[in-house]
Amino acid sequence: MAWMADNVELRTDVRALVPGAKSVICVADRYDGSPDDAPANHGRIARYARGRDYHKVMKKRLHAMCDTLAEQWPEHTFRACVDTAPVLERDWAQLAGLGSVGKNTMLIEPSIGSWLLLGEIITTLDIEASTAAPDDPCGTCTRCIDACPTQAISPWAVDATRCVSYLTIEHRDVVAPSLHEGMGTWIFGCDVCQEVCPHNQPTSRTVQADRESSAGTRSASLPLLDVLHWTEKDRVAAIAGTSATRAKLDMWRRNAAIALGNTPQSPAHRKALLAIDQDSAQPPMVDDAVRASLHRQG
Ligand code: B12
Ligand code: SF4
Ligand code: SF4
Numbered sequence: 001m002a003w004m005a006d007n008v009e010l011r012t013d014v015r016a017l018v019p020g021a022k023s024v025i026c027v028a029d030r031y032d033g034s035p036d037d038a039p040a041n042h043g044r045i046a047r048y049a050r051g052r053d054y055h056k057v058m059k060k061r062l063h064a065m066c067d068t069l070a071e072q073w074p075e076h077t078f079r080a081c082v083d084t085a086p087v088l089e090r091d092w093a094q095l096a097g098l099g100s101v102g103k104n105t106m107l108i109e110p111s112i113g114s115w116l117l118l119g120e121i122i123t124t125l126d127i128e129a130s131t132a133a134p135d136d137p138c139g140t141c142t143r144c145i146d147a148c149p150t151q152a153i154s155p156w157a158v159d160a161t162r163c164v165s166y167l168t169i170e171h172r173d174v175v176a177p178s179l180h181e182g183m184g185t186w187i188f189g190c191d192v193c194q195e196v197c198p199h200n201q202p203t204s205r206t207v208q209a210d211r212e213s214s215a216g217t218r219s220a221s222l223p224l225l226d227v228l229h230w231t232e233k234d235r236v237a238a239i240a241g242t243s244a245t246r247a248k249l250d251m252w253r254r255n256a257a258i259a260l261g262n263t264p265q266s267p268a269h270r271k272a273l274l275a276i277d278q279d280s281a282q283p284p285m286v287d288d289a290v291r292a293s294l295h296r297q298g
Helices: 008-012 054-072 089-095 143-147 164-169 204-211 224-228 232-239 249-260 267-277 284-296
Strands: 023-030 042-045 078-081 116-123 186-188 221-223
Touching (some): 042 249, 054 116, 164 186, 164 249, 224 249, 249 284
Antiparallel strands (some): 023 116, 042 221
């Protein structure tokens, strides 16, 4: 994530992004946070990435909103962002009163929790500000810190280099073997620090919202042996149209190999891992993960 170090001035002042910006309109879209687990021998996909790509779903709606606003205020600029611009989205959302940042660094809306994706419209229009949400939705709770499988969370900060979300989605290299066990069967993202959060326990309001999630659900999990043997064509067929396309083929195969090392041993798994181990043409990140999984399984 070297790009995080770029554009610091844009990240800290939206006026560098949209000259003359006076206001930020913040939106949050809730996705399905229903409790679930993967079937045996499957790898899990984080909930936010299971449906249609939220960048597209939310951007389309925000662009429509920008067009409507521009009709009324043609002299003003309206720029839509969803996760793509260098903007501190959670800070803005908290300042806009949408919710408060918890110890796991997620923005939590007090009555519906943190299964939310954030977006903004940055504008030169001067809009009266809403009241910022209060700090600290957590009190003495430490559930997310205790449950994080790689000990990535210290209050209000996530060490991305340990976070399973980073390791499975962003890290394009060999994963340090000391982190493999903590990755469990997650093959794209991780939801543990949200699953355990008291703000995310199902209520009648959230169960209703789950049914109405705008992006829908495609794959919540995938068979690990299939992913281990994927070609580029298989990858596209399985996840096209979702934000899970961010991880490249070798990363998916690496993640599946690591997850196989964390599932109960079976002759089929062992055979598949050994076959890859003996194939000298495998990319290092896959080869390394396969060897570590065979080692972990004795
Ligand atoms: C880089 C990034 C990551 C990285 C690093 C995460 C991180 N903690 O920084 C990785 C790959 C690990 C990641 C993982 C995930 N991400 Co992400 N990610 C981003 C991205 C692109 C930038 C975040 C950023 O700027 N981080 C840098 C630090 C400085 O910012 P920050 O963590 O937001 O820190 C602020 C607060 O923590 C607060 N703060 C810090 N200390 C304190 C102390 C107190 C007392 C208080 C009150 C506040 C506070 O101030 C900080 C500075 O503004 C944003 C999109 C965006 N443009 O904002 C999405 C975003 C944060 N991610 C999102 C999601 C959904 C996830 C995952 C849940 C995906 C998944 N299921 O696998 C995980 C969650 C992991 C976690 N617990 O954070 C959503 C979060 C929605 C929400 N409800 O909050 C965002 C906003 C994308 C979006 N448009 O919806 N992500
Ligand atoms: S997403 Fe997973 S690994 Fe990352 S901080 Fe949350 S629980 Fe820890
Ligand atoms: S699990 Fe507890 S400490 Fe973590 S974000 Fe939720 S309320 Fe805060």
